[in-house]
Amino acid sequence: MPTQKPVPQTLDAWLKQLDGARLPVASEQHERVRKALLDSRRSLREIAELMQDSPAIALTLIREANRKGSSLSEPAESLEQALTRLGLSRTEALLNQIPALDVAQIPRELRQLQLISLHAAQQANGLFANRLARLRQEIHWGSLLFFAPLWPLVYNHPQLFNEWEQRVLGKGEPAARVERELLGVPLLQLCLALARHWRLPDWIVQGYRLLVEDRRLLVKALHIAHDNEHPLHQQQMLDADPHLRRWLTQPGNSILLANGLALSAHHNWSCQHSQRWQRLTGLYLHSTLGEVQQLVHQQAVQSAWQHAQADLWHPAEALLWPWNACRLQLKSPPAVVKSEPNEWKTQCARLLATPSSFANTLQLTDCARAALLASGFPRVLLLLADRTHTRLITQQAAGLPLEAGQLRLEPAHSQVLKRLLAQPGQLRLSPANMAQFSALLPGSLKALFAGEHLLLRSLASNGRVVMLLIADQNGGAISDGQLQVFSKTAQCIERALTSFARRGA
Template sequence: MSNHQATDARSILTEDIGSLAKTLSRDLLPVSASQRSQLLSMLANEQLSLAEFSARLHESPAAALQLCRAAGDIARKRDIDVLTLEQACNLLGTQRIRQAIEALPVTEDAQLPAACRQMLLISQHALFQSQGLFAQRMARVWPELALASLLFLAPCWLLARRHPAIFDHWDSHNLLPRIDDGSGPGHDGQWLLQLSRQLAEEWWLSPWITRGLKTLAEHRRQMVRALRIAHDSAHPRQQQLALDNDRQLYRWLVQPANAPLIANGIALGALHTWQGHQTLRWQKLAALYLGSALEDICSLNHQQAVSLCQRRYPEGSSDLWLPAAALPWPDGGRLPQQQPQATRSPDTPAPGKTGKPATPAADLDVQCWRNACQQLLNSPQGFHNLQALLGCATEALHQGLGLPAHWIALYNAGKEQLLVVAAHGQPAGSRVIGQSFACSRNTQWYRWLSENPVALIESASRPELGALLPGPLKLLLGEHRHCLLPLWKDQQLIGMIACDQQSLDPRQRQQRLTPLRKTAECLQKALIAFRR
């Protein structure tokens, strides 16, 4: 984020919450002309009931929010809650629904700030996560759950539209407050929670939303207690015993209102990384909440991320960051990766061009390196998922060989491209994971890789390799010295390791060359065995 944007974000965070809430309450989120036309056409269809119409409203978050706000004005006077979109539609009736939709401003998607569109995508992702996790097990209250999951972050949509600069600020610090300790949210998190609660109450949104926001602001100790139990996901019996011994915590945990909170936590965590501590904490909390294995929860999360991507954003149609793009999939099944325009400003340096001195290399830890490589060779099928296997390889490179920055890419045969699926030590905000570049088998670049088991990219060789390297790869490498190690199976490329050697002196590079080759061999064999 540029200095100007950072200043804008800080100035917004010092605004009076009451006056800002009044300003945002007067705002309406626009829809595209085609979307509004489609909604009005469905409403005019006499064969379509209000229940069916309301079910399809989940496809349009802006219209769903508008109708809930309009229904909230009626519900407030009657002192009742609006829990589902069908209830909101029944309160309004066909005529007022049409008036509310026609009142929405019309703007094409491309005209909306990318930050606002990214926020809308996060909320849609949360809805999909909620559907995968809770729809079957909590079928009786699914309509309530769906609405709360979709609109949980609704106040942030309008804030991101009016003040796009603040999104980069949130994105670099995580939108929701941290939940790993009982110290409470910092100033930014407290400010955001207070603003969101005030708007949710003013709009008379579902009480499930206000309860979730209240949990983050005031009931963090209960959440931390639940997280401590959830952390021990490998011992479900001990978890159940701990909950049985704390009935107050158990009664709080199983409240339905915690479900949309969990779904949004997972969606927000996935915006940064699937392997981060925050995402894993939300997944463990979901596993405890549902009494499921953590592996099953992670699998569902990945499936729902892919489902969102396939249904909402066909290949090449979105400039937003799609969490599914960071997931590795079997050959021919990986999803397109798009540059996250909403989270990188023009002033943000590209990977490899940070302008800062490279992180110095750490000392070798031979025992750590041997243990990690031995684990890759002896039990590749023992990893719960591919990311766990890649994490072991990353540990060998970082902890064992002391390499400060590196990334691992896997080959997608269907698209003939390499996709970065694991990385360590990359510049903040660089979004290396998910980057892809073409690697067709009939290109000179592919043949060059096959002839170089360890390919060194140095200043001296960069000019002659300029025409050889794919453009996106050049951006990833920047001007730094790199070592590329392709991974093969039956003379077919399956992946590649790239290590930044900028901070290594000649002695350190030579010292690490042999164990680096061995690490690549171990990962290569582990990937082949894991895919069988």
């Protein structure tokens, strides 16, 4: 997991931070590509095709091939062109600089966004590449890399992806307002600036420029596309606007359409946004809405076969649901978890026993985890502080994704964590104070505990904070009674820590 970084609030600050990000790649993919580069029987096209399942590798190589210092005026439009410019030796050196991590160590939010990009590339290949075979490579790589400016943002700040998804897609808040609150700048403007800075393929820059600087053209096209049942009338309206008609025939629009289809389907196949992109695609392809939907659904299934991952969401799953179902609205309220009073008392008695019955810290924290679970908190994280309070490392976790077990936090980047480590204390987060403290918490921590209710408590031994407890009710509200039980459990754990520290005396 990446170290939590401060959230910039200006365009220049964002560009500086995101330009310096080094995106990780899954170890298996990294090794597969490395072996291909060393295989003299492989052609550049075969190597490029092998890399298409590793978006971060593709972005790294195309950025390097198109860097500002290059003497070539035109940016490489495909990975094969980039490999030709770089050569195999330089490509291998760049590959060795890319961090290779286990999948569980790569933030789920980054992998989810890259899955959307892979889905978009499949939509582009299936809908447009066959019709524009001469431009197949440009269409594929342009559609895959269209959201690339967002990858380092989500890698550095995974919590922003979750907040944007919940507020914009789940609650329907205006995207522009949410993005200004979270980022300080419009998201599309940031994407355009980064695409230009990296010299990404021209079609990507054109797509963002349309969304940022010429939205009226897109609105006019959407207005005509809405009348999908009357193709003759649509053609008459296009004939009356030659500029719009010429724009609509540009092949570069295919990557914008593919990504619009993939991102809107991430929420709901039948929502207003999905319908708009489907109708606009129909206008572009001279196809009916029904024909477009059939093609889009087929490509989504094909994408799921190739790229679906167990812990990620793929829109093809929703094709089995009722047509109007929305993924973010199907979540039922958090289940009320019942406490187990007898088990809780048993575990607390073990914690309070003197002298301490624990042979090591792992046994003690395992008992502490069991006590918290028995008290009615299904999601629990126990982190130990090092001697210098410069790092918090997971010791026990329950009810959380696998990456929770490998979490490493640096308190220096979080005012909340620094205060909790300075002296024992407790923080109860709720909708009333979430806005005040959310930005002060590490993004990797917020990504694990999605919701608006959370308890954090630091525990001391011999006057020094040694542990941080974090627990919640699956994101649901925490009652005063549950808060009291949590506090009593924390007191038992704190006494156990003190007793354990004195066991040799």
